[in-house]
Amino acid sequence: xxxxxxxxxxxxVDVALLILACLLPLVDQRWRLDMVDPMRGVMVFAILALxxxxxxxxxxLLHLGMAAFMAIGAYAFAISSCDIYPFQLNFWWAILFTAxxxxxxxxxxxxxxxxxxxxYLAIVTLGFGEITQDVLKxxxxxxxxxxxxxxxxxxxxxxxxxxGFGMLEFTSEQELPWYWLFLAFVVVAVVVCRxxxxxxxxxxxxxxxxxxxxxxxxxxxxxxxxxxAFATGAALAAVSGxxxxxxxxxxxxxxxYDFQVSILALCIVIVGGMGSINGVLIGSIxxxxxxxxxxxxxxxxxxxxxxxxxxxxxxxxxxWKYLVFGLVLVVMMRVRPDGLLPAKLSIVNAKKKNNMExxx
Amino acid sequence: MIMSxxxxxxSVAPVAMGWGDVLSQQLITGVSNGMIIAMIAIGYTMVYxxxxxxxxxxxxxxxxxxFLALTMVGALGMEAWAGMxxxxxxxxxxxSSAVFCGALNWTIDRVAYRPLRGKPKLAxxxxxxxxxxxxxxxALFWGGLPMEVFGGGNQAAAPKDFPxxxxxxxxxxxxxxxxxxxxxxxxxxxTVPLMIGLTWxxxxxxxxxxxxxxxxxxxxxxxxxxxxxxxxxSTFLIGGALGGFASxxxxxxxxxxxxxxxxxxxxxxxxxxxxxxxxxxxxxxxGGIVIxxxxxLSDGYIEARWTNSVVFGILILTLVFRPSGxxxxxxxxxx
Numbered sequence: 001x002x003x004x005x006x007x008x009x010x011x012x013v014d015v016a017l018l019i020l021a022c023l024l025p026l027v028d029q030r031w032r033l034d035m036v037d038p039m040r041g042v043m044v045f046a047i048l049a050l051x052x053x054x055x056x057x058x059x060x061l062l063h064l065g066m067a068a069f070m071a072i073g074a075y076a077f078a079i080s081s082c083d084i085y086p087f088q089l090n091f092w093w094a095i096l097f098t099a100x101x102x103x104x105x106x107x108x109x110x111x112x113x114x115x116x117x118x119x120y121l122a123i124v125t126l127g128f129g130e131i132t133q134d135v136l137k138x139x140x141x142x143x144x145x146x147x148x149x150x151x152x153x154x155x156x157x158x159x160x161x162x163x164g165f166g167m168l169e170f171t172s173e174q175e176l177p178w179y180w181l182f183l184a185f186v187v188v189a190v191v192v193c194r195x196x197x198x199x200x201x202x203x204x205x206x207x208x209x210x211x212x213x214x215x216x217x218x219x220x221x222x223x224x225x226x227x228x229a230f231a232t233g234a235a236l237a238a239v240s241g242x243x244x245x246x247x248x249x250x251x252x253x254x255x256x257y258d259f260q261v262s263i264l265a266l267c268i269v270i271v272g273g274m275g276s277i278n279g280v281l282i283g284s285i286x287x288x289x290x291x292x293x294x295x296x297x298x299x300x301x302x303x304x305x306x307x308x309x310x311x312x313x314x315x316x317x318x319x320w321k322y323l324v325f326g327l328v329l330v331v332m333m334r335v336r337p338d339g340l341l342p343a344k345l346s347i348v349n350a351k352k353k354n355n356m357e358x359x360x
Numbered sequence: 361m362i363m364s365x366x367x368x369x370x371s372v373a374p375v376a377m378g379w380g381d382v383l384s385q386q387l388i389t390g391v392s393n394g395m396i397i398a399m400i401a402i403g404y405t406m407v408y409x410x411x412x413x414x415x416x417x418x419x420x421x422x423x424x425x426x427f428l429a430l431t432m433v434g435a436l437g438m439e440a441w442a443g444m445x446x447x448x449x450x451x452x453x454x455x456s457s458a459v460f461c462g463a464l465n466w467t468i469d470r471v472a473y474r475p476l477r478g479k480p481k482l483a484x485x486x487x488x489x490x491x492x493x494x495x496x497x498x499a500l501f502w503g504g505l506p507m508e509v510f511g512g513g514n515q516a517a518a519p520k521d522f523p524x525x526x527x528x529x530x531x532x533x534x535x536x537x538x539x540x541x542x543x544x545x546x547x548x549x550x551t552v553p554l555m556i557g558l559t560w561x562x563x564x565x566x567x568x569x570x571x572x573x574x575x576x577x578x579x580x581x582x583x584x585x586x587x588x589x590x591x592x593x594s595t596f597l598i599g600g601a602l603g604g605f606a607s608x609x610x611x612x613x614x615x616x617x618x619x620x621x622x623x624x625x626x627x628x629x630x631x632x633x634x635x636x637x638x639x640x641x642x643x644x645x646x647g648g649i650v651i652x653x654x655x656x657l658s659d660g661y662i663e664a665r666w667t668n669s670v671v672f673g674i675l676i677l678t679l680v681f682r683p684s685g686x687x688x689x690x691x692x693x694x695x
Contacts, residue, residue, distance in 0.1 A: 060482075062482050062485060062486070064489075112680050113676070113679075113680055116679060116680070116683070118481060118482055118485075119412075119413075119414050119481060119482070119485055120679045120683060122414075122482075122485060123414065123630070123634075123675065123679065124675075124676050124679055124680070126627075127627075127672035127673075127675050127676045128672075128676070130627070130668060130669070130672050131669045131672050131673065131676075134665070134666065134668055134669040135669065137665070138663075138665050138666060138669075259623070263489065263493065266486070266489075270486065312504065312514075313500065313501055313503070313504030313516035313517075314501070314504070319497070319500055319501070319516070319517075320497070321497075322493045322494070322496045322497035322500065323493070323494055323497035323498075325490070325493050326489075326490040326491065326492070326493030326494035326495075326496075326497065327490065327494060328490070329486050329487060329489055329490025329493070330472050330487050330490035330491060330494065331490075333472075333476060333479075333483050333484075333486055333487040333490070334472070334475050334476070334487070337479070337483055
């Protein structure tokens, strides 16, 4: 703890990842890696998973409906900014509004349900996810149903443009501005999560996770503490949704925010290590790397080698996602329940007296 | 309200239907679907009762059961089996699906759940979600089989038509306003004896006694010489087998199956199990019938597109306000 040398302090996963992320655009063009585009998805999902990490990792509440908050964020962003609605906020105000709506939705879901026990709460969050999707789909007067809301504004930032210093307007064709913008958001989200983890609130999250009864005895009221976790996690998820739709300039159809998305976020947190912020970053690179980079590459290699034809069910990379996510969950739970970069205090291996005892 | 008219005109109505006929029709459909849901719900409730796991993969297990049935129909050319052959076909399908689903459920427990006994329950739940996803993907690939019944292999993700092996003829005569078909009768004929048999098994056999003992206290049961893992394994086997029966009944009743249907039917069944009081067998049956009725009435009187939300709403409200369900015994508070 005491005298760690400076170089060791800097030798950290998050710093290393930040440096790599800053270097990537430079080598990407030179070596034609085509990584900038998929990395934007990685970063959006990293923010979503950071939100889930607060709820599931820090506070120990299994949440199966993160996609719902992403969807709420997406639609809050769209409705507050799209020019077919009366509000027409610019990007920055809309993102702020999105975060607030997300937090509010988190409280709305949490208020009646946070007293429930672990697996029941998980099912309630799942149900909430499904209902949100249905409502977005069916209230087509407001949400435009399956057409999605578009166009959506992109951010303007002061930058050097072709005409000298001025406002740089993002377009959907350019990849790099979005890349840097999302990287900035990830950095902010990581800093926020890290500070929250060390704050009084964060310590009470861990306390509630480790032993709710003991935490209560120490004067921590579990329900408000869980509520803050729900609200913060939901706000982060909503922001990720807002960023995502702003990049595509459309919310897409409500079916995009389905159970698979919630499970992808859960996979990220579990692969990385529940409660570990660096783990979430590594996990989102690993999971989306598999889903969005590796699978399509493998598919195209196999197609060009003539092993599968493109019409076959095995030929489409999307058709393997369920299998990959499922295997990740099952194998990780058996082999390495603490994830690749375990948090210092783990939930999965903590011996709790109330769990079912090992059977002989 | 507008939708309800559309529904009426769809279900072949030789005579103009009064509101009473519409309602009775929906009650009949509801009960038939409810019995199917109940059969699946039993699988959830048995597993939950014994190891407190929401066996997420159960619905998708049933999907595989109906995919197996469709494969057999295609491979053996069952559509052409006439007369008593039709009955033989249905019985063959029921039994093979039940054996398959039972064995598969036992294997899943052996591979994915048993190593996690003693770990926190959430780890088990996560593993179950993983299994569910794996099964969904297997069903997706299965749907790509180059068989005619699966659409020739290029329609993997599309819903499959299940041949109607059971007649859709109205038992009350073609002039009756209310339709009760052979299928409705078939659902009742198959499910009711199975439920009675299961109740007998749990109440009166050695295995049933062992199951109840393990559910109450696994350690005490082990000390009394019960092989806990074997009992849990047989619970999965029996629950899976019932799911297998249900999957064939579902396919024969609804005539369409898809690789994703396990998620919806599974959630309906889980809602039924929770509503009836999870861990209770009669509760699962009552819950199943209630959910079947709610679905039918919601399709008829609200709008079909809101039905899933209605079911999930019931699930959430039950969990929040009455977690022990309608018939649930006292809630065992185990964190």
